[in-house]
Amino acid sequence: MTQIAQIFLSTAGLTQDMSGLVLGVIGETAIPYRPLKVLFFIGWLYLCLYCVRRSDYSSLVHDKYRYASNIAALFIGPLHLFVLFIGDTVCKIQDGELELSEVPGYAVDCILERSVKKKPRRQAAVPEIELHDTSGRSFDVVYLKQAHDNKKDRKTQEQTEQMILDGVNARATDILIDPKDEAEYTIRFRIDGFLRVHEVLDTKQCNAMINSLKAIAGMDIAEKRRPQDGAFMARIPEGEIFFRMATSGVLGGEKLAIRVLDQTRKVLGLSEVGFSADQVRSLTKIANQPRGMILVCGPTGSGKTTTLYSMLRAVKFEERNIITIEDPIEYVLPHVSQIEVNTKAGVTFVDSLRSVLRQDPDVICVGEIRDAETAAMAVQAAQTGHLVMATLHASSNIGAMVRLMDLGVKPLLLSSALSVVISQRLIRRLCEYCKGPAELTQSQLDYCEKHEVSKEQILMANGCGHCSGTGYYGRTAMLDIMYMNDDLRTLLCSQQLTPGDMKKQGDNRFNSSLRKEGMSRVLAGETTLKEIKRITMEAG
Numbered sequence: 001m002t003q004i005a006q007i008f009l010s011t012a013g014l015t016q017d018m019s020g021l022v023l024g025v026i027g028e029t030a031i032p033y034r035p036l037k038v039l040f041f042i043g044w045l046y047l048c049l050y051c052v053r054r055s056d057y058s059s060l061v062h063d064k065y066r067y068a069s070n071i072a073a074l075f076i077g078p079l080h081l082f083v084l085f086i087g088d089t090v091c092k093i094q095d096g097e098l099e100l101s102e103v104p105g106y107a108v109d110c111i112l113e114r115s116v117k118k119k120p121r122r123q124a125a126v127p128e129i130e131l132h133d134t135s136g137r138s139f140d141v142v143y144l145k146q147a148h149d150n151k152k153d154r155k156t157q158e159q160t161e162q163m164i165l166d167g168v169n170a171r172a173t174d175i176l177i178d179p180k181d182e183a184e185y186t187i188r189f190r191i192d193g194f195l196r197v198h199e200v201l202d203t204k205q206c207n208a209m210i211n212s213l214k215a216i217a218g219m220d221i222a223e224k225r226r227p228q229d230g231a232f233m234a235r236i237p238e239g240e241i242f243f244r245m246a247t248s249g250v251l252g253g254e255k256l257a258i259r260v261l262d263q264t265r266k267v268l269g270l271s272e273v274g275f276s277a278d279q280v281r282s283l284t285k286i287a288n289q290p291r292g293m294i295l296v297c298g299p300t301g302s303g304k305t306t307t308l309y310s311m312l313r314a315v316k317f318e319e320r321n322i323i324t325i326e327d328p329i330e331y332v333l334p335h336v337s338q339i340e341v342n343t344k345a346g347v348t349f350v351d352s353l354r355s356v357l358r359q360d361p362d363v364i365c366v367g368e369i370r371d372a373e374t375a376a377m378a379v380q381a382a383q384t385g386h387l388v389m390a391t392l393h394a395s396s397n398i399g400a401m402v403r404l405m406d407l408g409v410k411p412l413l414l415s416s417a418l419s420v421v422i423s424q425r426l427i428r429r430l431c432e433y434c435k436g437p438a439e440l441t442q443s444q445l446d447y448c449e450k451h452e453v454s455k456e457q458i459l460m461a462n463g464c465g466h467c468s469g470t471g472y473y474g475r476t477a478m479l480d481i482m483y484m485n486d487d488l489r490t491l492l493c494s495q496q497l498t499p500g501d502m503k504k505q506g507d508n509r510f511n512s513s514l515r516k517e518g519m520s521r522v523l524a525g526e527t528t529l530k531e532i533k534r535i536t537m538e539a540g
Contacts, residue, residue: 129165130235131157131216143215156208163187163209164234166198168241171474173260173301177210179203179252192428192475193301196468203253210247210254217245225249231328239264244328267331270310273303274476282481283422287311287389292419293382297394297403303426303477304391305330308365311389312336315363323359325352326367341367349374357381366390375407382417397421397482398506401492402499415489423510424479425535427518427527428472434464435471438528457523461530476526478535480513511536 093099131139139157167175172189180186185206187199201209211221217230227248234241242261247254270280286294294311296304309331315322317335324333327341327349337359339352349366350373356364357377368391369375382388394400400421404414438460440448448455461471482488491502518532 128236129161129168131161131164132233132235133216133218134231134233139212139216143212152208153212156212159205160209160212161234163199164243165236167258167260168234168236168262170196170198175256175258175260177206177256177258179250179255182252185253191468192470192472193426194470207253210256213245213256213258214247217243219245219247224254236264242328261328261330263332265331267309267313267333268306269313273306273310275479279479279481283307283311284314286420286481287314288316289387289419291382291385291387293379293388293390293417294419295390295392295400295421296424297392297397297400297421298424299393299395301426302424303475304424305367307422307424307477307479308389308391309333312363312365320362321360322363322365323356323361324365324367325349325356326365350377353377353381357384357386361386363387363389368392369404369407372408375404375409379404379409379413379417382419383413394423396503396506396510397423397480398509399423399503402503402506405499411492415484415492418484420484421482422479423482424477425514426475426477427521427531427535428470429474429476429526430459430461430528431464431467431471431473433466434462435459435525436462444529453523457525458529459522459525460528471528472531476521478514478517478521480510480517 133142139161143153143157164175167189170189170191172191174190176186176188176190176195178186178188180200183203185201185203186197187201187206188195189198190196213232214221214228214230216232218232219228219230227246230245230247232243232245234243240263242263244259244261246257249255270283271277275283296307296311298304312322312324312333321337322335323337323339325339325341329338329340332338339347339356341347341349341352349368349370353364353366353374354377364378364381364386366374366378366388369378378388378390392400392403394403398421400423401414401418405411436459437456438458440455440458444458445455447453448458463469463471467473514536515532518527518535521527522529522532
């Protein structure tokens with residue numbers, strides 16, 4: 001090494017004294033670059049560069065900190081890589097992408113840069129239900145001012161949403177909240193036409209839920225005596241559900257009635273409602289007639305609106321201009337112009353009907369005839385070449401005509417405008433999981449023997465978990481269709497019978513028709529004798 005240095009110095013032109021001085025310094029200084037140290041330096045440099053590369057693609061490092069992370073990895077590479085590996089492993093274990101037993105294999109895969117087989121990341125749980133007001137604002141915005149600080153309000157929100165969700169899942173058409181006494185409130189669901197107790201809560205807890213519902217429905221929380229009306233909506237994975245709410249002060253507290261308008265359920269066709277093949281053909285023909293007035297009548301909760309929607313589905317949308325006036329809109333129909341009544345905003349049945357007549361309609365559907373003006377306008381529309389469909393609260397077909405006359409429609413005008421009257425009732429279907437042969441009395445056995453009916457055809461409700469112990473699940477419609485003919489027109493205009501006599505005659509005729517159709521439903525295994533008896537007693 002010294003000889004090489006002498007040759008280099010002499011070539012550089014240095015004097016002998018200067019060359020001796022330099023050689024003395026070199027001889028006294030140890031050369032640091034031994035083979036092991038060189039290999040260590042190269043290995044460290046490669047390891048740091050590798051750590052920079054690994055940290056550059058790490059999901060734990062935010063983009064704006066990427067440069068600083070790379071600098072840190074360049075100087076303290078292994079330690080930096082170790083910290084990133086530990087953090088990444090903990091996150092994957094928490095997200096369910098990695099099991100604890102798989103950590104050693106995962107470490108080897110990371111070191112050797114092999115592709116790591118990832119498990120699908122668990123997605124965030126989607127809320128089962130979210131309540132909103134009619135403008136779309138959420139529960140947090142409307143009711144919870146400090147949602148993350150006020151644990152009591154948050155708990156009230158969760159209880160309210162769960163109660164509404166329970167009602168939807170139970171197929172409830174109405175939710176009633178009313179005071180049982182001064183200490184407790186009762187929450188009931190109307191399912192298949194019957195009320196069932198869902199829950200009993202203490203007054204303090206239930207009052208908080210009532211206030212939250214009033215807030216989301218746009219009501220005055222401080223007002224507890226004056227009746228109020230409101231509406232809200234809920235979003236579930238299947239779609240949107242709308243609710244109409246009414247409150248009133250009663251003895252012991254405040255009562256709430258909530259009507260469930262489930263938009264997630266599709267509009268049933270005539271065959272899906274439960275009508276026979278002959279009835280489906282008749283109703284389809286009625287819905288496509290060019291003009292006249294069609295009335296669907298029955299008491300509250302008898303399925304009038306559902307039948308009306310099903311008939312509208314049978315109309316040829318592409319050939320006819322269809323406009324509905326409803327309070328409220330229960331289902332959204334494609335290709336149909338639907339108007340919702342809002343008395344607070346001045347949108348009434350009469351004003352809407354008067355406006356609709358100037359929009360070149362072919363079919364006009366009136367959700368309900370409630371007053372004399374609406375009845376007169378509907379009859380006038382039917383007489384001027386439109387097809388008018390409407391619902392009316394009446395006990396029978398002839399009872400519907402009597403009801404219209406009570407509203408001021410003259411018999412002569414009614415006889416010329418009215419085409420068809422449909423009266424219907426809803427009967428509960430037997431649960432498919434628990435129905436069984438009925439225990440018949442001797443008179444019922446004699447009836448079966450006389451009419452050559454097998455007693456095994458008559459079933460009874462037993463009750464199981466699927467039907468909540470009632471023995472029934474779902475409902476179907478029974479109806480009586482009455483076409484206006486010359487005899488009925490003569491009866492209507494002759495004034496030989498008083499309105500009371502006409503109504504009694506119509507109720508007896510409808511009751512007889514219900515018994516006849518009801519017996520056929522019993523023999524078909526759809527319902528029970530007890531259910532038919534209940535319906536005919538109500539009709540009578």
